[in-house]
Amino acid sequence: MQLDRYDRHILRLLQDDGRLSNQELADRIGLSPSPCLRRVRALEEAGVIAGYRAMLDAKALGLSLMALIHISMDQHTPERFEGFEAAVRAIPEILECLLITGQSADYQLKAVVRDMDAYQELLLDRVTRIPGVTGVHSSFVLRRVVDKTALPVPGD
Amino acid sequence: MQLDRYDRHILRLLQDDGRLSNQELADRIGLSPSPCLRRVRALEEAGVIAGYRAMLDAKALGLSLMALIHISMDQHTPERFEGFEAAVRAIPEILECLLITGQSADYQLKAVVRDMDAYQELLLDRVTRIPGVTGVHSSFVLRRVVDKTALPVPGD
DNA sequence: CGAGTTTTGGAATATCCTGCCAATATAATT
DNA sequence: AATTATATTGGCAGGATATTCCAAAACTCG
Numbered sequence: 001m002q003l004d005r006y007d008r009h010i011l012r013l014l015q016d017d018g019r020l021s022n023q024e025l026a027d028r029i030g031l032s033p034s035p036c037l038r039r040v041r042a043l044e045e046a047g048v049i050a051g052y053r054a055m056l057d058a059k060a061l062g063l064s065l066m067a068l069i070h071i072s073m074d075q076h077t078p079e080r081f082e083g084f085e086a087a088v089r090a091i092p093e094i095l096e097c098l099l100i101t102g103q104s105a106d107y108q109l110k111a112v113v114r115d116m117d118a119y120q121e122l123l124l125d126r127v128t129r130i131p132g133v134t135g136v137h138s139s140f141v142l143r144r145v146v147d148k149t150a151l152p153v154p155g156d
Numbered sequence: 157m158q159l160d161r162y163d164r165h166i167l168r169l170l171q172d173d174g175r176l177s178n179q180e181l182a183d184r185i186g187l188s189p190s191p192c193l194r195r196v197r198a199l200e201e202a203g204v205i206a207g208y209r210a211m212l213d214a215k216a217l218g219l220s221l222m223a224l225i226h227i228s229m230d231q232h233t234p235e236r237f238e239g240f241e242a243a244v245r246a247i248p249e250i251l252e253c254l255l256i257t258g259q260s261a262d263y264q265l266k267a268v269v270r271d272m273d274a275y276q277e278l279l280l281d282r283v284t285r286i287p288g289v290t291g292v293h294s295s296f297v298l299r300r301v302v303d304k305t306a307l308p309v310p311g312d
Numbered sequence: 313c314g315a316g317t318t319t320t321g322g323a324a325t326a327t328c329c330t331g332c333c334a335a336t337a338t339a340a341t342t
Numbered sequence: 343a344a345t346t347a348t349a350t351t352g353g354c355a356g357g358a359t360a361t362t363c364c365a366a367a368a369c370t371c372g
Contacts, residue, residue: 001216014210018174023328032352037330048216053209054170056307060157060204063307068256068264085301097302100224102295108224112307139258145241146253149305151212151219151268178360188321193361313372320367328359336351342344 001046006031008153010039011048015150018052055149063112065119065140069127070105072135080132087130093122105137157202162187164309166195167204171306174208211305219268221275221296225283226261228291236288243286249278261293 003011009029013020020028026036043049058064073080081099088097088109096110109127113119119138128136159167165185169176176184182192199205214220229236237255244253244265252266265283269275275294284292 011210011212015212016209018208018210021328022330033328034330034332034353035351038350046216047213050211050213052174053172053211053305054167054174055206055209055305056167056171056309057203057206058307060202061307062310066254068254068258089302092308094302095304095307096300098222098224098297099299099301100295100297102224102293107301108295114310137258139256139264141254141256143255144252145255145263146245146250148251149209149211150248151214151217151251152248153212154218154270177358179358189360190322190362191320194319315372316370318367318369321365323364324362326359326361329357331356332354334352336349338347338349340345340347342346 001048003048003153003155006036007039007043007048008155010036010043011153012150014040014049015153053149058112062114065113065115066144067111067113067119067141068139069109069111069123070103070135070137070139071107071109071127071133072104073106073132074134075132076106084130084132091122091126093118105135157204159204159309159311162192163195163199163204164311166192166199167309168306170196170205171309209305214268218270221269221271222300223267223269223275223297224295225265225267225279226259226291226293226295227263227265227283227289228260229262229288230290231288232262240286240288247278247282249274261291 006029010025013025013028022033022037022040025040026033029036040049058066071084073084084107085097088094093111093113094109095112096108098108099106100108111119111122113122123136123138127133162185166181169181169184178189178193178196181196182189185192196205214222227240229240240263241253244250244263249267249269250265251268252264254264255262256264267275267278269278279292279294283289
């Protein structure tokens with residue numbers, strides 16, 4: 001899908017405020033509401049806009065501990081990976097699971113929990129018990145310097 | 157701030173769809189529109205809801221390469237850290253910057269770029285040139301198994 | 313049990329969404 | 343350069359939605 005200047009402007013604004021009204025959006029990009037709405041719908045249809053989310057504050061919810069968990073697997077077979085991934089998807093505290101290269105680990109998980117007790121429970125009772133997990137290394141997040149969801153929109 | 161069952165239900169639904177209309181939201185949680193809207197506003201005021209974002213698809217934007225960059229600093233002084241953090245904030249390709257413990261690195265960055273050429277340019281021309289950066293280690297993301305923004309809402 | 317506080321539901325007004333159509337702009341062709 | 347074809351826009355109208363206000367209901371605490 002080819003994006004023109006209007007589309008890119010829409011994407012930038014909606015990445016910043018996903019609840020902008022169509023009128024406000026139309027004003028800011030310099031179009032009238034109807035073509036503006038049509039473009040937004042087209043971007044949604046094309047899958048460029050994948051969805052809209054409310055972003056919550058972890059601290060306000062009492063989730064003050066964020067950790068990165070590096071996981072090593074015993075064997076690199078599809079069955080092992082599928083089992084691990086299914087197990088990880090079922091854990092709500094795990095926000096991210098990346099299959100990575102360039103480290104000794106196979107996966108990096110990002111987890112958010114209340115405190116160290118909860119972290120210990122997560123790690124020992126749930127993560128390390130997933131079949132195939134041999135190595136685990138934890139990194140704790142001291143501070144979130146940058147935490148954006150906004151992708152750089154090409155062509156500016 | 158104390159959250160009751162209605163609040164938690166609101167948070168769960170809005171984390172999933174940030175553009176739910178207030179009417180629809182009210183229906184689903186079993187309240188009429190006015191108290192529902194008042195609760196949403198209160199959650200926004202209290203900072204529990206930090207904002208609303210449109211989530212874009214990186215591939216659809218031609219951003220097919222995601223990498224994790226581990227950074228080591230020469231000295232752990234506040235000035236060094238502040239300088240680094242300001243520089244990192246100014247790079248739109250960097251979506252996340254975490255100050256971490258438990259690794260040899262000090263920071264972990266998450267970057268999204270078009271391809272390897274763009275990654276090389278980012279790393280060599282911009283990241284490694286930030287004063288104080290001594291060590292850099294790249295991990296490439298082969299697959300994003302889980303990629304949620306929804307925090308687990310306590311008390312279910 | 314009763315006074316005070318909080319929260320809810322419904323009505324009224326203002327705002328916004330959204331599909332339709334004519335008008336305009338853009339692109340292609342000869 | 344003129345003309346046709348195509349795509350895109352702007353405005354309007356009907357319907358849906360947001361938002362405020364107030365009375366009624368629910369809840370709390372002495």
